[in-house]
Amino acid sequence: MIRHLFQLCPQPRLLIRLSALHAVLAVLQGLLLALLIPILDAVLRPQPDFAAATPWLIAGGAGLVVYAALTAIATPVGFAASMDLAAQLRHRAIDHATTLPLGWFTAEHKTRLARTVTADASNIGQLAVTIGAPAIISTLVPATIVVVTFAVDWRMALLFLALAPIAFLTLRRAARIAAIADAELDAAATEIAGRAIELGQAQPVLRAAGHGTTGSARMRAALDEHRASYRRGLRRSLVPDLTYTAVVMAGFVAVLALGAHLMLSGELEVAEAVALLVLAVRFLEPLGGLIELIGALRAMDNAIVRVRALLDTPALPVRAQPVHELADAAIELSGVTYAYGDRPALSDVSFRCEPGTTTALVGPSGSGKTTVTRLIARFFDVGQGSVRIGGVDVRDVDPAVLLEDVAIVFQDVYLFDDTIEENLRLARPDASWEELEQAARAARLDEVVERLPDGWRTRVGEAGAQLSGGERQRVSIARAFLKRARIVLIDEAGSALDPENEAAVSEAIANLTRDRRRTVIVIAHRPATLAAADRVAALDRGRVTETGTPADLRRSGGTFARLYDQYDHARSWRITAR
Numbered sequence: 001m002i003r004h005l006f007q008l009c010p011q012p013r014l015l016i017r018l019s020a021l022h023a024v025l026a027v028l029q030g031l032l033l034a035l036l037i038p039i040l041d042a043v044l045r046p047q048p049d050f051a052a053a054t055p056w057l058i059a060g061g062a063g064l065v066v067y068a069a070l071t072a073i074a075t076p077v078g079f080a081a082s083m084d085l086a087a088q089l090r091h092r093a094i095d096h097a098t099t100l101p102l103g104w105f106t107a108e109h110k111t112r113l114a115r116t117v118t119a120d121a122s123n124i125g126q127l128a129v130t131i132g133a134p135a136i137i138s139t140l141v142p143a144t145i146v147v148v149t150f151a152v153d154w155r156m157a158l159l160f161l162a163l164a165p166i167a168f169l170t171l172r173r174a175a176r177i178a179a180i181a182d183a184e185l186d187a188a189a190t191e192i193a194g195r196a197i198e199l200g201q202a203q204p205v206l207r208a209a210g211h212g213t214t215g216s217a218r219m220r221a222a223l224d225e226h227r228a229s230y231r232r233g234l235r236r237s238l239v240p241d242l243t244y245t246a247v248v249m250a251g252f253v254a255v256l257a258l259g260a261h262l263m264l265s266g267e268l269e270v271a272e273a274v275a276l277l278v279l280a281v282r283f284l285e286p287l288g289g290l291i292e293l294i295g296a297l298r299a300m301d302n303a304i305v306r307v308r309a310l311l312d313t314p315a316l317p318v319r320a321q322p323v324h325e326l327a328d329a330a331i332e333l334s335g336v337t338y339a340y341g342d343r344p345a346l347s348d349v350s351f352r353c354e355p356g357t358t359t360a361l362v363g364p365s366g367s368g369k370t371t372v373t374r375l376i377a378r379f380f381d382v383g384q385g386s387v388r389i390g391g392v393d394v395r396d397v398d399p400a401v402l403l404e405d406v407a408i409v410f411q412d413v414y415l416f417d418d419t420i421e422e423n424l425r426l427a428r429p430d431a432s433w434e435e436l437e438q439a440a441r442a443a444r445l446d447e448v449v450e451r452l453p454d455g456w457r458t459r460v461g462e463a464g465a466q467l468s469g470g471e472r473q474r475v476s477i478a479r480a481f482l483k484r485a486r487i488v489l490i491d492e493a494g495s496a497l498d499p500e501n502e503a504a505v506s507e508a509i510a511n512l513t514r515d516r517r518r519t520v521i522v523i524a525h526r527p528a529t530l531a532a533a534d535r536v537a538a539l540d541r542g543r544v545t546e547t548g549t550p551a552d553l554r555r556s557g558g559t560f561a562r563l564y565d566q567y568d569h570a571r572s573w574r575i576t577a578r
């Protein structure tokens, strides 16, 4: 565990200094106790010899001063080490998370990441200090006392030595059970965190279903499981904990019995017997305390394992000499196959999109449209085949260059709770006002900004809640303009937009392709977008079934024609229903 802790910590300077300080303190404590032997020997005689005791008392006093000084130093070092360790772990976890494939960020992994960065990092930082220090003392003080005891009476020293492995074995069993209990408790706590996020996000659905105030059954089940794991842990650890305490107590009885025997048989002086008794107490007391530390030590060990699991997750592979410039924005998929685990999503998908064109992806739900866009943006890598941009396999492109050249307009656009200006500047922080306004005009965001009470300085609310879905999409398209991304991947809103937003978003998409260097792929749901596309790729169950111009495909009467009629029918139904 100690090795793992040091491996996790790239700069363990403070941790090493702290551990060394506590090791010195532990040995010093043992040596100070050893001074009792000559002092008691000089004082507990029929004729006390204070002169003989004086040098030892002076040495003891000096030792206590050093001990106090080192303890005073250890406190701020411990605090700094705890904060430093937690900060280093957070940075490592976050830095590593930014290198992971975007496909890794599932709801479960996001909750795990949040817990690693918050709970695990601070627990490791705190426990390494609050538990690490007593753990060092609880092992080094008894070890020093064993050495010292050999100087007084070898039989007592051997008894101490014999007790240590028995205590260690029973402690190990208690530790194993504590580790299992902690892992179960942490899994239950992570489940609660996940359910809490879900509960917040799913409030509209829950309320619509009449569960707004009572909360979800899944949350209650998670809370029940957490309580049950806690009880299970307590029940399981009862016997091993009691066994360990019994071993320590039995050790104490054995020490008393041996001390009494040696004294009664005249083999030990009273002073030596008293000194040994004090040493025995200081030998057994920290051992007894270990049982209380072990649960926390195992909790720290489990937290270390979780942080390591995150850090060991393979990053998106980057070539040693990646391509830094893409000749153009032509996109070509050749024989692309992809599966989520063992669930196939795409099989042998091939099509090409030329710069300056818009390609509409159509197909029934689950046909693989989103997966195609994810692979182009390299959220994850293809199983077989290749995705090429400007003739270069995306796996060979510098990820930063890819991020710069690709803009994604999601169906559900996430905006930060900040001004509309800052939300746009995210795409290019150093953009001038003129560029900002130009991007807004092209995305038809300018008319939204004009309507807002504080114009560009209007805050959009949490996740952009103060803007409608269509308005949020316009912000996202404006970001793509501002970023000067040559590839724009759009997941058009599937749900109904009001006519004004629908027309605005369609015009914004059309504006994107005015730049002949830009390639646009849109997962289309509206007949207007389908009709305006230069080309269409129709997907069904992960395969491309048709490609061609919208007019040709409508005439051919295949999947596209059927879907087009469905969308058109749904639209006219919506209009009539209004």
Ligand SMILES: Nc1ncnc2c1ncn2[C@@H]1O[C@H](COP(=O)(O)OP(=O)(O)OP(=O)(O)O)[C@@H](O)[C@H]1O
Residues within 6 Å of the ligand: 340, 343, 344, 345, 363, 364, 365, 366, 367, 368, 369, 370, 371, 372
């Ligand atoms: N993260 C994921 N993990 C596992 N399976 C997934 C994941 N995302 C998509 N799938 C599965 O892959 C297949 C293709 O999904 P994809 O989202 O690409 O389809 P789609 O055509 O975009 O669907 P929709 O129009 O409903 O958004 C589906 O069977 C889907 O269930």
